Every structure is written in C-alpha cells, then in structure tokens.
Amino acid sequence: MTEPPVNQNSPIPRTGVVVGNPKPASRTFQAAVHVVEQLTGAAPELAIDLAAFASGLLDWSDPAVAAAVEAVRGLDLVVVASPTYKASYTGLLKVFLDRFPSNGLDSVVAVPLMLGAGPGHQLAPEVFLKPVLAELGALLPTRALYVLDGAHDDPASYEAWLASARTRIASAVSGVSGGA
Amino acid sequence: MSESQTPDSGPTAPLPANLRAGVVVGNPKPASRTYQAAVRLAELLTGRAPDLTIDLAEYGAGLLDWSDAATAGAVSDVIALDLLVVASPTYKASYTGLLKLFLDRFKADSLAGVVTIPLMLGAGPGHAMAPEVFLKPVLTELGALLPTRALYLLDSSYDDPAAYEPWLAAARGPVRAALAANTRPS
Numbered sequence: 030m031t032e033p034p035v036n037q038n039s040p041i042p043r044t045g046v047v048v049g050n051p052k053p054a055s056r057t058f059q060a061a062v063h064v065v066e067q068l069t070g071a072a073p074e075l076a077i078d079l080a081a082f083a084s085g086l087l088d089w090s091d092p093a094v095a096a097a098v099e100a101v102r103g104l105d106l107v108v109v110a111s112p113t114y115k116a117s118y119t120g121l122l123k124v125f126l127d128r129f130p131s132n133g134l135d136s137v138v139a140v141p142l143m144l145g146a147g148p149g150h151q152l153a154p155e156v157f158l159k160p161v162l163a164e165l166g167a168l169l170p171t172r173a174l175y176v177l178d179g180a181h182d183d184p185a186s187y188e189a190w191l192a193s194a195r196t197r198i199a200s201a202v203s204g205v206s207g208g209a
Numbered sequence: 210m211s212e213s214q215t216p217d218s219g220p221t222a223p224l225p226a227n228l229r230a231g232v233v234v235g236n237p238k239p240a241s242r243t244y245q246a247a248v249r250l251a252e253l254l255t256g257r258a259p260d261l262t263i264d265l266a267e268y269g270a271g272l273l274d275w276s277d278a279a280t281a282g283a284v285s286d287v288i289a290l291d292l293l294v295v296a297s298p299t300y301k302a303s304y305t306g307l308l309k310l311f312l313d314r315f316k317a318d319s320l321a322g323v324v325t326i327p328l329m330l331g332a333g334p335g336h337a338m339a340p341e342v343f344l345k346p347v348l349t350e351l352g353a354l355l356p357t358r359a360l361y362l363l364d365s366s367y368d369d370p371a372a373y374e375p376w377l378a379a380a381r382g383p384v385r386a387a388l389a390a391n392t393r394p395s
Contacts, residue, residue, distance in 0.1 A: 051275065084270030089237065114313045116350035117343075121273070121313075124306030141268070157303075157343060164302035 042113055042202045043107035044068075045075030049111040049122020053080040056181040057144050062143060063181075064174065068106070068198055071125035075100050079121050086124045098128050105206040106138045106198065109162060112178075112180045113145035117157040132166035139167035140194070142174045144181060151175045168205065170197040224255060225388055230292040231261030235308020239266040243330050246367040247296035250328060250360070252350035253377055254292065254384055261286050265307050272310045284314050284344035291388060292324045295348060298364075303343040318352035324387045326380075327359045330367060337361040354391060356383035 046061035058078055065073040077097050085091035101107055109126075138153040139162045143154035154173030163169060171194040180186040232247035244264055251259040252272035263283050271277035287293060295312075298303040325348050329340040340359035348355060359381040 051273075065279075084273055086273065087270055115315070115347045116308075117309070117347055119313060120306050120308070120310030122306070123301075123303070123309050127300045127306045129301070157346075160343075161301045161303055 042066055042069060042206045043075075043103065044071070044073045044106045045077065045101060045104045046073050046108045046110060047077045047079070047101060047122070047125065049079050049109075049119045049125065051080055051119070051121055053078055055080070055112070056178055057110050057112050057142075058169075060144055060176050060181045061108045061142055063184075064108050064140060064187065065106070067184075067187060068140075068195065073108075075104060076179040077101065077125075079125055086121070089128070094125070094128055097125070098133070102129070102137065104137055104141075105202050107134075107167075108140045108142050109158065110142040110144070111137055111154075111158065113143050113150045113153055116150055117153055118143065118161075123161070126165065129165050134162060134165040134167035136205045137167050138198060138205060139169055140171060140174065140198070141169070142176070143179050144176050146178050148177070168201050170194075219260050223389075224385065225291065228255060228292060228388065229261070229290050230255050230259045230294075231263065231287060231290045232259050232267070232294045232296060233287060233308070233311065235237070235264045235295075235297040235305045237266050237305070237307055239264055241266070241298070242364055242367040243296050243298050243328075246362055247294045247328055248332055249367075250294050250296075250326065250373065251292070252312050253373055254326075254381070256365055259294075261290060263287065263311075265311050272307070272314075275314070280311070280314060283311070284319075286320050288315070288323070290323055291391070292326075292384070293320070293353070294326045294328055295344065296328040297340075297344065297351055299336045299339055302336055303339055304329065304347075308344065309347070312351065313346055315351050318347065321354075322353035322391055324384060324391060326357060326360065326384070328362070329346070329356070330362050330364050332364050334363070354387050356380075356387040 048058040050057040084092045111122045140156040141158040159173045174190045234244040236243040271280045297308045327340040327344040345359050360376045
C-alpha cells in the first residue's frame, strides 16, 4: 500500500495552498506556492486552484468539492490566497470556504495571503480574510501577508514577512503535526 | 451660522415619486428568511413592495461565468436602483461567497448614487457586527451611499416587526434625506 510521504508522527508537515482566483495558474497561485516553498523548502503537496472547479462550487452535493475540503482539512499548513476584489477576498474563495463544517480548520496552521494592485488594501487580508479562517478554527500564528501584483515574483516582496513568520509557523506546525 | 435644511431634503422628506427600490439576496436557499427580511425592510422603508428582487439562489452556475448574460442583466438592473437592500445570511462569520460572487461582477464605483442598506441575518448575537465590519466595506468600495448603520437580525426574529423597529427609527431620516438629495433623472 502506498502511503503519503508523511504521517501524523512525521516532523515533515503536510502542506497545501487554496487559491481563489478565477484565472487558472494566476499570480495569486504562484505567490501562494512560493510562500509554502519558502516556509518549508518543498513544493506544496496539495494545490487547490479554485478556477478549475467551475460550477461544482455552487452545488452543495458536488463530490469533487467535498473531496477538496477534506483534503485541505488533512493538512498541517495551508496558505489561503486570493486577489483583492472590491476591497476583500473573492466570492470564488468564499464559496469554497463556506463548504467547510464548523471548526473545519481545527488543528490546521493557516496563512492568509492576498495580492492587490496597490498599497491601499494592504490590511485586507488581516481585516477580512483572517477572521473567516479564525471562524473555521484555524491556527493563525502570523500576520496576514499582502503582496503587490506587480511584485509577486520578486523574492524581496516576501522577505520581511518571512523573517518574522518562519519561527512562528515552524512552532505552530510542530505542535499540530506531532513532530519534534 | 445656524444649521438649515431645505424643506424637501430633511429627515421627513417625502420619498421621491419615481423611487426605484430593490433587494439582492445572497442565500443559497431560494425564498429564504434572508430574502423575506430584505423584502420586508424595503417595504418598511418605502411603503410598498420592491421593484426588483434578485434572489441569487436562482442564478446557479452563471454566477461563475463572467460572460453570463443573465448575471450581467441583473447587475445592470441593480445599478439603476435608487434604494438597495443587500442581504446575506452569516456564513463563517461573514457574508456568503454566493453574494460576493455577484458583487465581484460590479465595475468600480458602479453603485455610486445608490442608497444602500447592508443587512445580515445570523443565528446568535455574536455576529451582530458582521454587516457593519465585513459587508459595508465592500459596498463602500463599490461607491454606494451608506447613510445608516448596517442591520443585523436574528434568524428567529426575521418575521417579527419589532426586530426592525429600533433600526428603522434611526434610519428612516437618513435614508429619506439621502434619497431626496440624490434622486437621479428617470
């Protein structure tokens, strides 16, 4: 039987990204993957690009969406990412998050990430996205991260946040994944 | 200088004769309590049924299709209103993804000149600030006129007129004044 590369007793966290951009393989997606890689040194095991889910997201009995929810719930660390639409996260992301049961992110370390065109919405992930993840019971050990669209592929855009987030994330993930 | 108001723009101003009022409801269940509360609120403010009711439960997959004509038509209809109630149940401490999918279709500042009331329903008192803190800023970003506090109702009291009264007592004047000052040519 093939096992996943890590398990409950492994110090290697199970990581993933959830991306709520209507465009597939968006800058939002690339930024979310980059954050996981910078935090863990490896690509995420799970990548949920909601652009690929189409109308199943509005069908509360859709099995593919239900499976995606369960896969996210099995992670130790998830980056939840959205572009900034109308000053907040996208409806696409929220219809997915609405599918989680109460406390559905219990014991999952989550990083709220939003991209936007200008500096004016820098607080949006902290003020709007993080409370939704908190309601789902996620562990949120860091500030939310906001990255300018135009600088999403510049490693410097992430450095200041990473410098303060690495230790907090590692500590929280160690706690939930049972690792040393 | 003393404060002054013109007779037709104050809190007791008559509603504009050609007022167009509507509701947008982001509950996945059709004809939900959220829907009934939004219609009731519009009726209480204007004295008659709303001219436009958008129950997003009926729109289905078109909301995820950025070229969908029915959704585009609904957006155009909402933009043309004078008074709008935007209503959602509380999901995960905020408005629903269903509602936000629809609001994401509006162009920048496209609710400019629309007097808008944010309304949310929820199971308990703990999320009473959600419409003010989460829904109202989205409507602000769309340029809506927001002359009142947002309104939060308990699911269980959506059909109790008394649940609306304290809010209405404070909101009627500002809503009428905003409408009177903002009537656009028909």
